[in-house]
Amino acid sequence: MNDLVLEGGRIIDPGRSFYATGDVAFKDGLVADAAGPAATTFDAAGDIVVPGLIDMHAHVYWGGSALGVDADALAKRCGTTTWLDVGSAGAGNFEGFKQLCIEPAATRILALLHISFAGIYAFSREVMVGESLQRELLEPGVCARVAMAHPDLVRGIKVRIGARTSGLNGLTPLHLAIEAAERVGLPVMCHIDVPPPTYAEVCRTLRRGDVLTHCFRPYPNAPCHADGRVRDAVLDARERGVLFDVAHGYGSFSWVTARQMMAAGFQPDVISSDVHTLCIDGPAYDNLVTMEKLLYLGMSLTDVISAVTVTPATWMGRPDLADLAIGSAGDAVVLRRVARPRTLTDVLGESVEAPDRLEVRAIVLGGKLWHIAD
Ligand SMILES: [Zn+2]
Numbered sequence: 573m574n575d576l577v578l579e580g581g582r583i584i585d586p587g588r589s590f591y592a593t594g595d596v597a598f599k600d601g602l603v604a605d606a607a608g609p610a611a612t613t614f615d616a617a618g619d620i621v622v623p624g625l626i627d628m629h630a631h632v633y634w635g636g637s638a639l640g641v642d643a644d645a646l647a648k649r650c651g652t653t654t655w656l657d658v659g660s661a662g663a664g665n666f667e668g669f670k671q672l673c674i675e676p677a678a679t680r681i682l683a684l685l686h687i688s689f690a691g692i693y694a695f696s697r698e699v700m701v702g703e704s705l706q707r708e709l710l711e712p713g714v715c716a717r718v719a720m721a722h723p724d725l726v727r728g729i730k731v732r733i734g735a736r737t738s739g740l741n742g743l744t745p746l747h748l749a750i751e752a753a754e755r756v757g758l759p760v761m762c763h764i765d766v767p768p769p770t771y772a773e774v775c776r777t778l779r780r781g782d783v784l785t786h787c788f789r790p791y792p793n794a795p796c797h798a799d800g801r802v803r804d805a806v807l808d809a810r811e812r813g814v815l816f817d818v819a820h821g822y823g824s825f826s827w828v829t830a831r832q833m834m835a836a837g838f839q840p841d842v843i844s845s846d847v848h849t850l851c852i853d854g855p856a857y858d859n860l861v862t863m864e865k866l867l868y869l870g871m872s873l874t875d876v877i878s879a880v881t882v883t884p885a886t887w888m889g890r891p892d893l894a895d896l897a898i899g900s901a902g903d904a905v906v907l908r909r910v911a912r913p914r915t916l917t918d919v920l921g922e923s924v925e926a927p928d929r930l931e932v933r934a935i936v937l938g939g940k941l942w943h944i945a946d
Pocket residue numbers: 629630631658819821846
């Protein structure tokens with residue numbers, strides 16, 4: 573007998589190219605064959621059933637870093653079942669993150685280890701210090717050693733590049749992050765803010781399988797020219813196999829850039845929120861709202877779901893999180909598209925009115941109903 577069945581929902585499972593109305597069952601923590609009886613049933617008729625949603629750029633080192641938010645509390649609002657915390661912790665403070673946040677959380681937390689020793693250690697309204705400004709904090713050997721000590725949790729190396737975060741060190745922190753990543757055989761995720769370095773310089777440095785995060789940031793260092801043409805270095809990087817991730821945050825998503833990129837046929841590979849304490853109450857809010865922004869821009873619901881399930885799961889080396897195949901991790905979300913307008917605001921204050929919104933009806937974690945919305 574199965575533990576749980578979500579009955580009669582519209583299943584959108586891009587990892588298996590499976591799109592049909594039907595049942596999804598869970599047994600012993602995993603997705604199971606839906607035939608036969610179940611101890612618990614949930615009526616998902618009229619709703620959308622998707623694999624557990626992944627937010628591939630988030631900050632959930634709550635209490636241990638000023639930018640960290642509470643993963644489980646936020647998950648109930650947005651349906652994120654797996655968080656990738658990207659560099660809130662570095663080699664010097666990862667153990668605390670693991671013991672204080674990752675292990676106690678009901679939702680799954682994976683991580684990118686920051687090349688900077690203490691991670692993103694000073695990120696608040698009052699105190700803001702770029703963690704890649706100081707060369708002494710960037711030690712690839714130590715970063716690689718701690719990453720290797722936690723192979724199940726650490727899925728890559730994080731670095732922040734830009735005038736605000738790496739300053740006069742320019743691209744050096746990215747080279748050092750790649751050095752650490754090569755030693756452990758993991759990819760790099762690189763943040764970009766205002767120049768220098770330029771967007772093109774950063775793109776040219778990234779390897780196949782690396783991620784450029786904050787890909788739809790506003791001018792300066794937008795991915796396209798003023799007339800909307802996508803930068804050659806961006807097209808070359810995509811061709812080479814670099815992934816482009818939204819990572820909305822409080823400074824990195826503008827309608828102007830996003831419209832230009834979508835008009836040029838450049839959809840993001842991954843949709844993520846970059847949720848942290850300075851954007852959890854807007855303009856990013858969470859990844860469900862970020863998904864709504866890409867839907868508003870004309871990305872199909874199937875592509876949006878791909879960008880928060882199979883693509884990030886594959887990149888993180890976790891195919892068990894990619895889909896609702898029998899034997900996959902028992903995480904799923906029941907969503908409803910509700911015809912209630914929502915104002916969607918970018919980081920520059922431009923707002924649009926979306927005709928509908930996505931709402932979480934229920935969340936399944938480890939094969940059990942973990943949350944049911946009232
Ligand atoms: Zn971030």
